[in-house]
Amino acid sequence: MSRTTRVPRSRHALRALLGAVALLAAACGREGSPPGKGPATDRLPVYQVAKDFSLPGSPTWTRAKKRGHLVVGAKEDQPYLGEKDPASGAYSGFDIEIARMMSASLGFDPKTIRFRTIASANRETALQNGQIDYYVGTYTINDNRKKLVGFAGPYYMAGQSLLVRKDEKDIHGPQDLDGKRVCSAAGSTPYQRIRADYPKAIPVAYDTYSVCVDNLLTYQVDAVTTDDAILIGYAAKAPDELKVVGKPFSKEPYGIGVPRGDNALRFALDDALEAREKNGDWKKAYEATLGLSGVPAPHPPAIDRYQAS
Numbered sequence: 001m002s003r004t005t006r007v008p009r010s011r012h013a014l015r016a017l018l019g020a021v022a023l024l025a026a027a028c029g030r031e032g033s034p035p036g037k038g039p040a041t042d043r044l045p046v047y048q049v050a051k052d053f054s055l056p057g058s059p060t061w062t063r064a065k066k067r068g069h070l071v072v073g074a075k076e077d078q079p080y081l082g083e084k085d086p087a088s089g090a091y092s093g094f095d096i097e098i099a100r101m102m103s104a105s106l107g108f109d110p111k112t113i114r115f116r117t118i119a120s121a122n123r124e125t126a127l128q129n130g131q132i133d134y135y136v137g138t139y140t141i142n143d144n145r146k147k148l149v150g151f152a153g154p155y156y157m158a159g160q161s162l163l164v165r166k167d168e169k170d171i172h173g174p175q176d177l178d179g180k181r182v183c184s185a186a187g188s189t190p191y192q193r194i195r196a197d198y199p200k201a202i203p204v205a206y207d208t209y210s211v212c213v214d215n216l217l218t219y220q221v222d223a224v225t226t227d228d229a230i231l232i233g234y235a236a237k238a239p240d241e242l243k244v245v246g247k248p249f250s251k252e253p254y255g256i257g258v259p260r261g262d263n264a265l266r267f268a269l270d271d272a273l274e275a276r277e278k279n280g281d282w283k284k285a286y287e288a289t290l291g292l293s294g295v296p297a298p299h300p301p302a303i304d305r306y307q308a309s
């Protein structure tokens with residue numbers, strides 16, 4: 001996998017652009033103006049922390065209990081899903097809310113979570129070597145990954161899509177990618193799918209999607225491909241420069257990654273997700289985060305309590 005570590009000179013283009021968008025939003029932050037950067041914090045649910053919760057059958061939970069807090073893997077550059085405020089270090093977004101509601105259900109005050117940014121290509125290793133207790137970050141459940149980690153959920157259904165520049169005329173869907181430079185994150189399912197199913201496209205991999213978007217804005221690639229939920233966030237933050245085109249061309253069920261073999265934790269998270277979907281927390285969390293990009297709350301997909309082989 002080439003080009004995963006080189007940082008291009010254009011790297012600051014997106015940050016500068018998004019910074020300008022945020023400033024503009026802040027300047028217009030009066031009643032009736034569109035929401036600024038980040039989630040609607042005043043509308044975020046407060047999650048009831050479970051009292052006297054105990055999960056002695058889970059080595060991960062037991063270790064976290066001794067430590068006194070959870071360590072959760074996440075993304076930091078995906079608008080409305082997982083974003084880290086560079087000034088305060090605070091994480092926000094729909095995935096972050098899922099992580100926080102799960103923490104409350106496991107008996108840990110969400111305020112005590114230590115988030116760690118883990119790129120797509122490093123998720124399995126992070127879970128395998130105990131660097132994190134669980135992972136919430138646009139993580140597609142699939143059979144290959146199930147051999148390496150466990151998954152609770154799914155808690156959201158995304159689909160692979162394409163992000164292009166607003167002035168792009170030729171690309172309307174994956175059928176138009178022949179000879180085009182298509183950027184995605186190393187180790188992601190969209191990157192694998194482009195290589196396997198669209199062999200005439202020229203795949204380009206970086207560690208993160210925000211570097212891909214930088215490269216798109218500076219005409220170094222022609223498209224960025226990953227889940228619609230992620231791309232819609234980038235497009236919503238730079239609507240004059242970027243657009244999402246075509247229909248989603250895959251199914252990406254998002255799961256919470258746990259260490260493989262810790263079925264007690266996996267099933268406890270399945271129960272917790274189900275309860276939070278039932279009591280309205282899931283929908284409130286969605287509406288205060290991912291829903292801000294303009295897509296109304298869908299029905300969450302059915303939880304899959306699969307039997308690990």
Ligand code: GLU
Nearest residue numbers: 120138139140188189252
């Ligand atoms: N959902 C896809 C995956 O898990 C793409 C998003 C990501 O890289 O996190 O690979």
